[in-house]
Amino acid sequence: MTDARFDILGIGNAIFDILGHIDEAALTEHGLVKGSMRLVSAEEVVAVDNMLTEAIRVSGGSAGNTVAGVASLGGRAAFIGKVADDEFGDAYAHDMRRVGIEFRTTPLKDGAPTASSVILVTPDGERTMNTFLGASQQLTVADIDTDLVDGAAITFLEGYLFDPPAAKEAFRAAAERANASGRIAALTLSDTFCVERHRADFRAWLDRGQIGIVFANEKEALAMFETTDIEAACKGLAALVPTVVVTRSEKGARVITNGEAVDVPAETTKVVDLTGAGDLFAGGFLLGHARGMAPADCARLGALAAAEVISHFGARPQVHLKEFAAKAGFPL
């Protein structure tokens, strides 16, 4: 739609990340599953944080990273997510607005603090996340700014927000509204454990025909259908959703649009920290889609954005992706 004020509206957990390096042995010792996201209490955040000998703090959250990528690529982006009325919440809002993202969700007062995630990065660049949802899980239907949903070509929802029941309701409302307004709702399955927790709900929701684009990595796609056959998993998703995007790390991505599949290779780059790779891939893909690009080009733009973010520590772009994309032949 050409009348959209925003290319992408992201709705997700507004999380302040605490990132540090850790060795494989320490992960194993603490019984943590590499590459996963687990939900923890405020006390556990402190305990995991204590495993680190250095830490940087950056704004994060899956859909938040995605829209930061969209903005960095030169797209018009908005975000809905719940921070608390505290310093980390202020910093989060500041980081959104500094890149031009429309962010006006009312902060939570007198409740839980802003969400934080301790992200342990192993020498291979993999990240293991320990997330305290805090204020972010207090997102409700009342926070779904219908003006933003109506004005965005695509409303992008992160599967992680299925964990808090009120947020799940907010998600349904946002997707319904997007569809009613002739817009597209997109969803990422987020994480294999997230799929395990919400398989039936995800399935039922995809079955209702409200999701126009679904993102999954290989493991999430397999978990969704409890299979080890990736072809079967791709077909399963394609039977439910018009556009399916399955990311396969260094093997690239497969896009299936109305039954037609295309494989796109990954961009080669030095891997420092995989945090945000999937989020930024989604950002590039979605912006391409909102701008009417062919599926393979959408995936290439996604791969480009992902490559930048895994080449450094942290899940937000450190260069203007717009210039990066222009050099690669994508004028945005």
Next chain:
Amino acid sequence: MTDARFDILGIGNAIFDILGHIDEAALTEHGLVKGSMRLVSAEEVVAVDNMLTEAIRVSGGSAGNTVAGVASLGGRAAFIGKVADDEFGDAYAHDMRRVGIEFRTTPLKDGAPTASSVILVTPDGERTMNTFLGASQQLTVADIDTDLVDGAAITFLEGYLFDPPAAKEAFRAAAERANASGRIAALTLSDTFCVERHRADFRAWLDRGQIGIVFANEKEALAMFETTDIEAACKGLAALVPTVVVTRSEKGARVITNGEAVDVPAETTKVVDLTGAGDLFAGGFLLGHARGMAPADCARLGALAAAEVISHFGARPQVHLKEFAAKAGFPL
């Protein structure tokens, strides 16, 4: 002294850093002097922060970085500095304690927020700092924990703390106490503008014979004596202080001990961000000195610690410097 419980006690501004990349043109446009530190208001922090399109937040502060380096090298370190009773203050304290630094200064309540510095990093790795002192300038004589001063082989003071008058008094008290207890007080001149602001005070203080080790980079040494002759500046410092350490960036460092000078080359490394280079050099040098190493070895250990911190973004070590130093032949 072998009975010291701590190798190094650092006393300085407890500052939470906000770091981001910026190009040279933007610095010039805003009339900022590359490589300098300027003091700004809380409002100006927000304005400068808005110049960035991405930001990471990490604990910083000159003497704070120095003791973090000492701890990372395997030394026993303590810190005195004033944070506020807020989230950034909590994060700062957490970052100190996670590496084993003794930090028990009472946070400021119902006053200014924790200090923050927006650090603009240009493509050449130089950093330009814009510091809001906030709670850190509320450090007073009452915060000087004499038990820590008595127990530390060396008490290290940052020149920046000469800006707040009450903190300057606290400094004098700490140095007097260290001398009275048979310990060593060390001082860094911190920054050329800091030298301009406090030249007479620094000079008078060094003249009193209370400072056993002084750190300056070339520009600071020159500014101290308002000369362009580095030999004259080195001699000037050496006439006042038993151990003089002049750092010269990629040209290495000169150490003058009781009139005898030795030059030590810099470690070659890829420069990503110079933030913390001088602080970490001081950390390595001081730990070596506390452990009775020869001046040239102290400087080599300093150069090693500095090389690690300039090879990545942020002013705190991202590896265990102890292992780094062991490989280079410094068992600590």
